[in-house]
Amino acid sequence: MEISWVAVETPLPSGRMHFGVTPRGVAVATYAGESIAGLPVGVPACPDQRKTSLVTSRLAEFFAGERKEVDLPLDWSLATGPHRTVLQRLLADVPYGATITYGELATRSGVFEEVTEPGLAARTVGQMMGANPLALLVPCHRVVAADGLGGFGGGPHGLEIKRWLLTLEGVLPPTLDWNGPTG
Structure with missing residues (x-):
C-alpha cells in the first residue's frame, strides 16, 4: 500500500494524531501513534501539500467546533x-x-x-x-x-x-x- 503521513496537533488528551493517506484518501487515523496493520506510523511524511492542508484544516475546524464531520475522502482498504x-x-x-x-x-x-x-x-x-x-x-x-x-x-x-x-x-x-x- 502506497501510504504517506500527515501529523496533526490536536487538543485531545493523546495530543498529536497521525493520518495515513493514499491516492484514494485517508486509510489510517491513529491516536498517539499506535501502529495499525503493522504500518510504520509517520514515515514517510506526505509530500502533497494539498492533501496535508486539507487534512490539517478539516481537523482544526472539527476540533474548534466549526465542523460537525471531518468529511475527508476515505480509503477503506x-x-x-x-x-x-x-x-x-x-x-x-x-x-x-x-x-x-x-x-x-x-x-x-x-x-x-x-x-x-x-x-x-x-x-x-x-x-x-x-x-x-x-x-x-x-x-x-x-x-x-x-x-x-x-x-x-x-x-x-x-x-x-x-x-x-x-x-x-x-x-x-x-x-x-x-x-x-x-x-
Whole structure:
C-alpha cells in the first residue's frame, strides 16, 4: 500500500494524531501513534501539500467546533468484510452529537443475524471499534455500552479521548477541566 503521513496537533488528551493517506484518501487515523496493520506510523511524511492542508484544516475546524464531520475522502482498504460493513453503517447512521450502543450497531449492520449467543454480537462490535483503522473519521467514539461509555482504544488515554469527543459533540456535559471550544 502506497501510504504517506500527515501529523496533526490536536487538543485531545493523546495530543498529536497521525493520518495515513493514499491516492484514494485517508486509510489510517491513529491516536498517539499506535501502529495499525503493522504500518510504520509517520514515515514517510506526505509530500502533497494539498492533501496535508486539507487534512490539517478539516481537523482544526472539527476540533474548534466549526465542523460537525471531518468529511475527508476515505480509503477503506484496511477494513474488509463484516468489519467494513459495520464501520460503514456507523458512519451512515450515527451523526454528530448522537450515540448508539454496541448491540444496536450490531443489529443495524445486519452482519450478525446468525449469531444466537447473547451478547456476542455486541462484544464483537466492541472489538471491531477497537480495530477501527479510521479512528475519529469513522466515529467509533459514538458507540457506547448499554450501561455507560464502554471502552475505547487510543492508547493510554483512550477513555479520556472518548469523553473529550463526546463532550465536544454535546453528548456529555463539560467538566471543570474542559479545554475544548465553548460555543
